[in-house]
Amino acid sequence: MTRAMPLSEFPKLPPALSLEVVEGLSAAIDTVAERAAPTHRFLRYGWFAAALAAYGGHARTILALRENEPVAALPLIATGPEWLRLASVPGCYWPFRSFPIREDAGAECTELLLDRLGREVNALRIGPVYDGDPGLEMLRAAAAARGWTVIDRTIAQSFLLDMGALRAEGTWPRSSTLRRNRNHEKHLGEMGALDWRFVSGPAWNEAVFDDLAAIEEKSWIAERTDGSDAKFTREGHGAFWRAAAADPVLAQMMAAAVLTIGGEPAAFSLDVNAGDLKYAVANSYDPQFGKHSPGKLLYYRNLVQALDHGIRRVDWGAGDSGYKRVVGAQGGPMIRDWLFVRPGPPGMAAKLARGLWRRSGNDVAD
Incomplete structure (x- = not known):
């Protein structure tokens, strides 16, 4: 007589992933931002909407969903001549330009974003943004695995003040x-x-x-x-x-x-x-x-x-x-501008122009 297999013994299927492309800014940006790292929860719909209102541009939003819940939101606006098919993440330079991604998002979510991005544009600019930014680092990993060309230029070094530690020492x-x-x-x-x-x-x-x-x-x-x-x-x-x-x-x-x-x-x-x-x-x-x-x-x-x-x-x-x-501030992460260029002729051109992009940054020691 065969034994009924309990549910706990069934192999677990990976969570279902899907994509959605929204014309304009998606309201789901707020859903993602609310579960992003606390340092990135200002990257809300209103933040990107303010940038469009102040600086212009028409946005599209690529959403990565897991079990139909948005886990990453990548707003884009066209940048430069239309024929180049370049895009950038909108926003304000203060504190930085990035996009919201939930703290529990996995690498597969940014891989999905990148695959769709390659059908939308030839290249994406993210930044200026800090080294270690969650969305940036996950996108870099996905780009390396998929043959994208990724080029950075240095903008500056940040400075951080740990008031809590200094007060605990009794020195601030x-x-x-x-x-x-x-x-x-x-x-x-x-x-x-x-x-x-x-x-x-x-x-x-x-x-x-x-x-x-x-x-x-x-x-x-x-x-x-x-x-x-x-x-x-x-x-x-x-x-x-x-x-x-x-x-x-x-x-x-x-x-x-x-x-x-x-x-x-x-x-x-x-x-x-x-x-x-x-x-x-x-x-x-x-x-x-x-x-x-x-x-x-x-x-x-x-x-x-x-x-x-x-x-x-x-x-x-x-x-x-x-x-x-x-x-009492100390040197913190470097701030850089990044170009993500899809494989093929755009990537080959980017490799040739790599030096120009890097020289357009600032000479700051890491």
């Missing part, structure tokens, strides 16, 4: 730093009443963004550059951040610290909080108050408050390593 912030800060605050207070504001969630409004823009318009950015890199002015990237704040989840992640002196906007710091990590996106100050370091005073207050609210690490991004090291 230093007592001497706090004494100097109190002295500066005393002198600033003689110039007008000091008001320290912290803005997040529903507190975002046009008046707040106008204050940030007013500070930038008086800062070194306006004096030394054409202003196109300003984060909050109409001529800069203000349209992106205003659009991003329309998503309540993103608005809660976006955190600004603002100092006014005698009712006049004097300094700001803008961050994106993701889990226990704070991305320091931008900070600036009005140089008329510069003698007493309003920007430094503000970001120390901002970081101490963040530490008290569960933020342990600060990602300072790239650039101006001097003041970041003074605060």
Whole structure:
């Protein structure tokens, strides 16, 4: 007599994988982002929609699904001449450009994405993005297995501040730093009443963004550059951040610290909080108050408050390593731009042009 085989003894079938291509941005981007690594949960529908609203472009979204649940979402916009069939991941450069992928996604999901991508475009640009980015690394592995040409160019080194570790050691912030800060605050207070504001969630409004823009318009950015890199002015990237704040989840992640002196906007710091990590996106100050370091005073207050609210690490991004090291930051992952080029003639051309792409980056030691 044969014995009935219990279900536990039946061989397990691999989960069913499928693909979906959506014209425009897919609402499933949020479903994926909610289960991505905490550091990447800002990569939401509203983040990509803000980029399209600010910078233009028409998106398509490739979704990888497992048992009909989306596990990876790759938004694309056309880049360059149409005949080249190039695409890039839309978004803002701050903190980086990447795409959401669930923490439990396997390599087979990005392999599926890449196979479909090869039918859509000749090449994909991802970045600037940090070394170790989950989506990037899984896509690189899939590309290596499928004969794609992958080329990187170096942009910069990031800087990280581990406030939690420094506080545990009892070395941050230093007592001497706090004494100097109190002295500066005393002198600033003689110039007008000091008001320290912290803005997040529903507190975002046009008046707040106008204050940030007013500070930038008086800062070194306006004096030394054409202003196109300003984060909050109409001529800069203000349209992106205003659009991003329309998503309540993103608005809660976006955190600004603002100092006014005698009712006049004097300094700001803008961050994106993701889990226990704070991305320091931008900070600036009005140089008329510069003698007493309003920007430094503000970001120390901002970081101490963040530490008290569960933020342990600060990602300072790239650039101006001097003041970041003074605060206690150390060198972090490299930031790079990546080209993924499909096999065949496009890949052969990419290999020939590899040197041009790499030389267009920056000479930064790894």
